[in-house]
Amino acid sequence: MRTAPIALAAALFAAAGPSAARTDVSALLLKKTQAFSDAGQKGEGAEMGALLDDKVVFFNEGGDRATKSDMASSTPGPPETGVSTRMTVTDWHCEVHGNVAVASFVDDQQQDFHGQPFHARYRSVETWLKEGAAWRMIASSTIALFDDPAAVTLPAAILDEYVGTYQAAPEVQLTFTRQGADLLASTGAGPSAVQKAEVKDVFFSPGRSRSIKVFERDTVGKVVGFYLRREGHDIHFRRV
Numbered sequence: 001m002r003t004a005p006i007a008l009a010a011a012l013f014a015a016a017g018p019s020a021a022r023t024d025v026s027a028l029l030l031k032k033t034q035a036f037s038d039a040g041q042k043g044e045g046a047e048m049g050a051l052l053d054d055k056v057v058f059f060n061e062g063g064d065r066a067t068k069s070d071m072a073s074s075t076p077g078p079p080e081t082g083v084s085t086r087m088t089v090t091d092w093h094c095e096v097h098g099n100v101a102v103a104s105f106v107d108d109q110q111q112d113f114h115g116q117p118f119h120a121r122y123r124s125v126e127t128w129l130k131e132g133a134a135w136r137m138i139a140s141s142t143i144a145l146f147d148d149p150a151a152v153t154l155p156a157a158i159l160d161e162y163v164g165t166y167q168a169a170p171e172v173q174l175t176f177t178r179q180g181a182d183l184l185a186s187t188g189a190g191p192s193a194v195q196k197a198e199v200k201d202v203f204f205s206p207g208r209s210r211s212i213k214v215f216e217r218d219t220v221g222k223v224v225g226f227y228l229r230r231e232g233h234d235i236h237f238r239r240v
Contacts, residue, residue, distance in 0.1 A: 021096075022094075022096040025094070025096045025101055025135070026092075026094035026096065026101075026103075028135065029094055029101055029103055029128055029135060030089065030092050030094070030103075030105075032051055032128075032135065032137075033089050033092075033103065033105060033126065034088075034089045035047065035051065036048055036051050036137070037087045037089060037107055038087065040071075040087075041085050041087050042076050043074045043075060043076045043077055044074075044075075044076055045071055045072045045073050045074035045075060046072065048071045048072060048074070049068055049071060049072025051136060051137055052068045052071065052072070052136060052137050053068070053129060053131070053136040053137060053138045054068055055068075055138070056068050056136075056137055056138055056139065056140070057138070057139045057140075058071070058137075058139070058140045059140065059141045059142065060142055061122050061142040061143055061144045082113070082114040082115075083111065083112065083113055083114065084111065084112045085109065085110070085111045085112075086109070086110045086111075087107050087108070087109050087110075088107070088108045088110070089105050089106075089107060089108075090105065090106045090107075090108045091104075091105055091106040092104075092105045093105070099129060099130035100127065100128070100129055100130075101127070101128045101130075101135070102125065102126070102127050102128075103125070103126050103127075103128065104123070104124065104125045104126075105123075105124055105126075106121050106122065106123050106124075106145070107121065107122040107124065107142075108121055109121065109122070119147075120144065120145075121144075121145040121147070122142050122143070122144055122145065123142065123143050123145050124140060124141065124142040124143075125140070125141055126139065126140040126141075127139040127140075146209050146210050147209070148196070148204065148206055148207065148209045149198045149204065149209060150198075151196035151197060151198065152197050152198070152199060152200075153181065153197070154197050154200060156178065156181065158200065159178045159181075159182075159183045160178055161222075161223050162176050162178075162183060162203075162215060162223055162226075163176050163177055163178055163183075164176060164223075164239055164240075165239070165240050166225060166226060166237035166238060166239050166240065167237060167238065167240050168228075168235050168236065168237045173187065173188070173240075174186070174187055174237060175187075175188065176195070177192065179192075182194050182195075183195040183197075183203065185205070185213075193205050194206065195213070198212065201214060201215040201217070202214050202215075203215075210230055210231070211228060211229065211230040212228075212229050212230075213226045213227070213228055213229075214226060214227045214229055214234075216236075223239065224238065224239050225237055225238040225239050
């Protein structure tokens with residue numbers, strides 16, 4: 001009899017069906033997302049608009065909100081001489097919930113700017129809604145990802161100028177020491193962290209370059225404090 005094998009095959013197909021469907025939707029939305037990124041780089045508003053819901057909530061990496069009309073009305077400009085840009089969707093992850101799908105990904109931007117390479121990455125979370133037979137984007141939010149800047153090497157004599165203890169409040173202190181060619185920072189509560197110089201008087205912790213330390217000098221050039229700066233806002237530490 002062939003009843004059992006047929007029943008087993010049907011059961012396996014039924015179990016695999018939803019998973020396969022989710023995979024198909026994910027692949028489709030990845031393709032649409034890449035098409036949207038490509039159209040955005042070229043200013044092809046009609047192509048972007050075709051992928052958007054009329055009431056889409058969209059924020060770019062600068063925190064600016066755009067409507068479907070804003071994006072769909074853009075038109076390609078003349079090619080910029082000496083500049084070429086390629087945007088590739090990477091780190092794709094998609095979860096499908098019926099007729100709604102949520103995707104996260106990184107747009108990896110590689111640009112040639114008059115012979116100089118420029119690289120940037122943008123993390124996005126987007127929500128898609130299936131409207132009839134078509135999937136359209138109903139929400140998007142993007143942040144720029146931070147990479148450490150190139151570090152420079154400063155002479156030991158310059159690093160020694162930063163050595164000392166600084167405080168933002170009596171209970172909030174940071175101490176800088178020098179160990180060979182490295183400047184180290186410590187709160188006293190844990191291990192010291194290496195500080196790298198972006199330029200003279202500007203330092204960052206590798207892997208945490210959203211925050212930088214901008215040292216302050218008096219009128220005769222002596223280091224008297226530093227500003228812990230993040231997203232353009234400062235906390236001041238004075239030397240003690």
